Amino acid sequence: MSNLFPLRLCDAQVRRRGKTILGPVNLELDGQGLTIIVGPNGAGKTSLLRVMHGVERLSGGTVQWGMNDDHARERQAYVFQSPIMLRRSVADNLHYPLRLSGMARGEASPLVADWLARIGLQGQRQMQATRLSGGERQKLALARALIRQPEVLFLDEPCANLDGRATREFETLLLATRDSGTRIVMATHDLGQAKRLATDALFILGGCIHESAAAPAFFETPQTPELASFLRGDIVE
Ligand SMILES: Nc1ncnc2c1ncn2[C@@H]1O[C@H](COP(=O)(O)OP(=O)(O)OP(=O)(O)O)[C@@H](O)[C@H]1O
Structure with missing residues (x-):
């Protein structure tokens, strides 16, 4: 049983240049489900994700996992709206995080092959x-x-630049990830997507x-x- 959860935000606040951009936020997340974050542009969705992930400096309050921050960080991953690809082959992009974690290439190779199959990119494994x-x-x-x-x-708006088919494929992978027990927290602008995926x-x-x-x-x-109003598609500020 994981002791990473719950994640507790107590009066978490981010201020930049004299302006409060987030908070105070009080929130407790348990270890199951797929939480969707919605809100107007500039409302603070990205800031909230970054605070949870521990990469946004807090101006006040606390963010606490069920274990110390360094260990908690190792158990988290973050996907951006525009992913940064390493200038290497598709397969090497998957080998890289495993090598960083100290795994030998021989041990990593079957994992990489498995993930290439899951995302349907076996044919492009050698492509840049x-x-x-x-x-x-x-x-x-x-x-x-x-892969780790x-x-x-x-995830922060991971489908913002994708067409319908790519979005559907991505959502299928996300639902399989959720069903395998990975906790997901995702910001999206797409209310249809929010409804399709959210448990809360x-x-x-x-x-x-x-x-x-x-x-x-x-x-x-x-x-x-x-x-x-927001759900009706009205402009909310
Ligand atoms: N480093 C910073 N310095 C000053 N203001 C910032 C900084 N980072 C974010 N902001 C401001 O904080 C507010 C919240 O930004 P954030 O990116 O969290 O919103 P968002 O809901 O994710 O927006 P969007 O939907 O447009 O991506 C915005 O008004 C943004 O301009």
């Missing part, structure tokens, strides 16, 4: 990763994040959690006028 399409890159970024078997995966959701407005609930109640019976 920077030549992949946007959808292929994002699947490779996901595999690179998951993190317990929690953070957070609505961020003005840097604070304005409303949160389990899905489908979050989407079907919003409790605040602001979330109701």
Whole structure:
């Protein structure tokens, strides 16, 4: 049984140049499910993900995992909106994190082959990763994040630049990841995607959690006028 969870944010706050961009946020995350973060542009979704992942300096409050920060960090992975590919082959992009963790190449190779098959890129294994399409890159970024078997995966708008088919393939991989027990926290602009994936959701407005609930109640019976407007597609500030 993992002791990484719960993740507790207590009055977590981020201020930059005299402006509060996040918080105070109070939140407890347990170890299961797929939490979706939605909210208007600039509301603080990325900042919240970065605070949870421990890469955003706090101006106040605390972020606590069930274990010390260094060990907790090793069990986390983060996927960005625009993934950075190493200027190496597709296969080497998957070998890289395993080598960093000290795994011998012979031991890593079957894992790499398995992940190439899961993301459907066996045929491109020798191709320079920077030549992949946007959808292929994002699947490779996901595999690179998951190959070390993190317990929690953070994603920031991973499908923002993908077409429908690539988005569907990516979502299928995400659902399989969730079902295999990896905790997922993901920001998205796409309300359809949020509904398809969420087990629970957070609505961020003005840097604070304005409303949160389990899905489908979050989407079907919003409790605040602001979330109701946002879900209708109105402009909310
Ligand atoms: N380093 C920084 N210095 C000053 N302001 C910042 C900094 N980082 C973020 N901000 C501001 O903080 C606010 C929250 O940004 P954040 O990227 O977290 O929002 P977001 O909800 O992810 O936005 P989007 O949906 O547009 O990606 C924005 O107004 C942004 O301009």
